[in-house]
Amino acid sequence: MTKKVSVYSTPACPYCVRVKQFLKENAVIFEDIDVSMNQEAAQEMIKKSGQMGVPVIDINGEIIVGFDKEKIKMALEL
């Protein structure tokens, strides 16, 4: 089953870049949401995660804050 993956990020945050790199290396297809360009998406991210730090990764509704490799691997069953 393919999981729906969204990454909420800003352009200049290093861990956002690292998360996206990691997903690409593992051939995970994801929606890349730039919250600096999209206030609605920013609010959605804050609501989902209860905090304002980027990146936030939504994997089928499971919310992971930051570049937490282990949690991402588990959620994606990598």
Added chain:
Amino acid sequence: MYDLIIIGAGPAGITASVYSARKKINFLVITEDIGGQAAWSGDIENYTGYQFITGPELASKFEEHMLRYGISLREGEGVTEVKRVEDRIVVKTEKGQYESKTVIIASGKRSRELAVPGEKEFKNKGLTYCATCDAPLFAGKDVAVIGGGNSALDAALQLMNIARRVYLINIVPRLTGDPVMIEKVEGSAVVSIMNNARVLEIFGGKMVSGIKVRGEGRENTLSVEGVFVEIGLIPNSYLAPDVAKNSLGEIKVDYYNQTNIPGIFAAGDVTDVPEKQIVIAAGEGSKASLAAIRYLNQHK
């Protein structure tokens, strides 16, 4: 028992591990993250061989180079203590304990904290240490930048184009960054500079809603939704209680990266070596690895 444990995987730790791998010694790398401060840098234009590369890209190149050798790596593990016990060095972490003949401490620096009530509680809930990352989330809001040096000015410059109002709260009488940056900040109608001002508390509900500031004998409350802490860096040297440090908390090393404790070496920004640069940290990492290997050969 390991021959060598390298603590940290920034430019110093990674270079030390590349050198150690090529000498085929039995070593382990323990680190919280990969890339260290280099991963947090924006554009890098002074690392030899790359005319231009971003911090995250350079960090990935470092990582790739290190992992090429199939090394033992414990990532996401924080070291809590390094101590010499008789003839060996004991490294304690959040998850376990390891023993080694030598250690290289390459644990770098981290953002200095304000140490005021509310700081821990509101981290990532309006309070941040990375303006580059989080500034875009504060569009149209009132925010405070704490600090008066270049990193605080840089944060204020980024925010003044996004936020509604920026309070720049500086503990000393004058801003201390580059004059070009000071001029720009002073010229902005959005920025209010508060010199001689100290943050007392950060408060709010689920997220930050304001801060208390003492300045010129008065206590003020400012309504802000964002607090950007930019008051410098401190070395991660607390993990080695017996190792000698200078007044800044940096680990003292000699030309051979040796500390005052036999078998414990240090490299990069955690040390008292002048100039904190990626290229210098990398060079120091290689020196520390070679010195540790020499030590191992002498103490067989």
